Amino acid sequence: MNTELFEAMDHLANEKGIDRDVLYEALNDALISAYKKNFNSKTNVRVELDTDHNTMKVFSRRVVVDEVEDDDLEINLDDAKAIDPSYEEEDVVEQEVTPRDFGRIAAQAAKQVVTQRVREAERGVIYNDFVDRLDDIIIGTVQRVDNRYLYIHLGKVEGKLPINEVMPGESYQVHDRIKVYVTKVDNTSKGPQVYVSRTHPGLLKRLFEIEVPEIYEGIVDIMSVSREAGDRSKISVHADDPEIDPVGSCVGQRGQRVQTVVDELNGEKIDIVHYSEDPVVYISNALSPSKVIDVLVDEEEHATTVIVPDDQLSLAIGKKGQNARLAARLTGWKIDIKSESEANDDGVLDESEDNVASEDIELDDEQ
Missing domain, CATH: 2.40.50.140 (Nucleic acid-binding proteins)
Structure with missing residues (x-):
């Protein structure tokens, strides 16, 4: 009977992909419960499982005391020394109490408990599998x-x-x-x-990681993603190696890589832009496809005022503000967009007219 029980445990471990230690821990608990129930025992017991020889032994455990108050849990010092002279107070005396027909009784009583533990272990295996897929x-x-x-x-x-x-x-x-x-x-x-x-920005990011080998290999990094699922998204990319074109890597030859992602997302438009630590350059890139004349940065408010040509205002803002909204999410900066005429009327350009030309050249180079 013992051999059959151990073989059944091994079969469960193999079939369910569960750690044998988990199953044998469950069996151990079940055997202790079975012993106490079937033999009406209040004694603390320990079960010893020998998987090499397919044996099970039950040992009672009693604490050595000077005066016994509970025979099930304690043993007198003199009685303990009669078993082994080395025993002292507070030691634990173990004695084998394995019943003759314990294998049969244990197998019957353990079935339900082990089944429950197996179910729990299976759930644990599945949970760990999917946590890894988070x-x-x-x-x-x-x-x-x-x-x-x-x-x-x-x-x-x-x-x-x-x-x-x-x-x-x-x-x-x-x-x-x-x-x-x-x-x-x-x-x-x-x-x-x-x-x-299907709408999470992470879906877009993972699709590019799968489709673009340079991203998978860490040559190109995805710095940020902003997405309005089913309509339009923006993604910023960067490469430490100046010889690598991160945007070109994501677009692919004849646009094949980005088109694969677009097809998976049912035609969702995707803007891929260069990342920059310079907020002026980064925000200008993020507002693609519109052109930018200047970006005025307020570090304290973490806000910017972006000036665009009059004929680019609607393009910069986008339909219902979408382009500006996505750019703000992508960069993490507040963005207020003004046309060149409006900025002139407000005197905004006057504050930075000395550096507009140089910045405009730098932005053109980046874009």
Whole structure:
């Protein structure tokens, strides 16, 4: 019976991909519980599992005291010394108390407890697998849809895609395959709960990391991403090596790399711009495709006033302010855009007319 029990444990470990130590810890707890229940014992006991010889032994544990108050938990010093003269007070005396038919009783009593631990261990394995996939892209299949979520089959677990994190214009049916970004993994009593998104900026970032070898290899860095999913996004990139063109690397030959990302995002427009530590240059780049005359920086307020040609004002601001909004998110700076005429009327240009020409040349070089 013992051999069958140990073989069953090994089989479970192999089949479920669970650490044997976890299973044997569960078995140990189950055997202690089984002994106390079946033999009406209040004694503290220890179970010794010998996986090499497929044996189980039960040992009672009693503390050596001068005066015994509880026979189940304590043993008199004189009685302890009769077992071994080296015992002193507060030592623990162990004596084997393994019942003759303990293997059969233990197997029956342990089944439920071990099954529960196996279930918990399986959940732990799945949870760890998906925690490792946090901030990553995974492909799943739409299982069902309600008014709050799309439920995505992700293998051993079901992912939840909130309806408001499906890209505008996208529609999915049951059995459709879908590429999603893992935003959150919770370890609940009912098992791992995985939340995914199609609108998260991280999805755009990971798509570029997958598509552009230079990003994957660390030659080109993605510095920031701002996104209005399904419509337009901006991404800033940088390379330490001046010989490397980070924007060109992301665009790819004939635009193939960026087009692959655009296709995955159903035509979402993507602006790829050079990152710069100089806010004047960075903000000018971020407002692409509009041209910029000057950028006035207020360090204290972490704000800027951007001056653009009159005919570029609507382009700089974008439809419903989108271009300016995305540029502000990308750079982390507040951006107030003024036309050249408006800046002249307000006297804004007068404050920096001495350096406008030189800055304009530098910006043109960067862009």
